Amino acid sequence: MSARTERRPWGAYTTIDEAGQYKVKRINVAPGESLSLQYHRSRSEHWVVVHGSALVQVGDSSTAVESGGYCYIPLGEQHRLANTGDTELVLIEVQCGSYLGEDDIVRLEDRYGRAP
Numbered sequence: 001m002s003a004r005t006e007r008r009p010w011g012a013y014t015t016i017d018e019a020g021q022y023k024v025k026r027i028n029v030a031p032g033e034s035l036s037l038q039y040h041r042s043r044s045e046h047w048v049v050v051h052g053s054a055l056v057q058v059g060d061s062s063t064a065v066e067s068g069g070y071c072y073i074p075l076g077e078q079h080r081l082a083n084t085g086d087t088e089l090v091l092i093e094v095q096c097g098s099y100l101g102e103d104d105i106v107r108l109e110d111r112y113g114r115a116p
Contacts, residue, residue, distance in 0.1 A: 009112040010035055011088070023100045027081075029054075029089040034082035036110035043097025043104060045073040047081070052089035055082045078108060 005014040010033035017024040029035070029052075037057070047056065047070065054065045057080040058073055064084070065071055073079045075097065083089035097104075107115040 009033070010083075013093075016092075018100070021097060021100070023095040025093045025095070027089075027091050027093055029081065029083040029091075031083055031086050031088065034111065035080060036105075036107040036112075036115060037078060037080040038105050038107050039076055039078045040097070040104045041076065041106065042099035043095045044075045045079075046094040046096070047071050047073070048092045050090050050092060052083060052087055053085035054089055054091065055084045056080070057082075080109075 003014050003016055005012050011028045011030045013025045013027045015023060015025050047054075047065075049065050049067055049069050051067055053067075054069075056063050056065050056071050057078075058071065059077055059079075063071065081091075109115055
């Protein structure tokens with residue numbers, strides 16, 4: 001599989017690998033930007049921050065995650081990721097589940113007008 005990059009209002013992601021019930025992405029979030037508050041019906045996610053500083057919300061709890069830090073987002077749990085630093089945030093995301101399509105994202109809040 002060749003890597004493919006998708007642009008988003010907050011930055012970009014590159015799908016690095018995908019097979020069966022897993023997908024691996026590199027996610028780049030610009031300084032001051034954040035992903036939508038969302039959940040997934042068919043997958044869980046593991047995030048490893050490899051560069052920068054993130055504020056990660058999982059359920060009602062928010063945690064600062066620095067380079068080398070890790071967090072787990074269970075299936076169906078609302079979550080959000082924000083870049084709190086002044087440099088690009090880079091993380092590796094591993095998705096695990098029965099369906100890994102982008103249309104499995106259920107947005108609850110979104111600063112870019114993509115939530116229902």
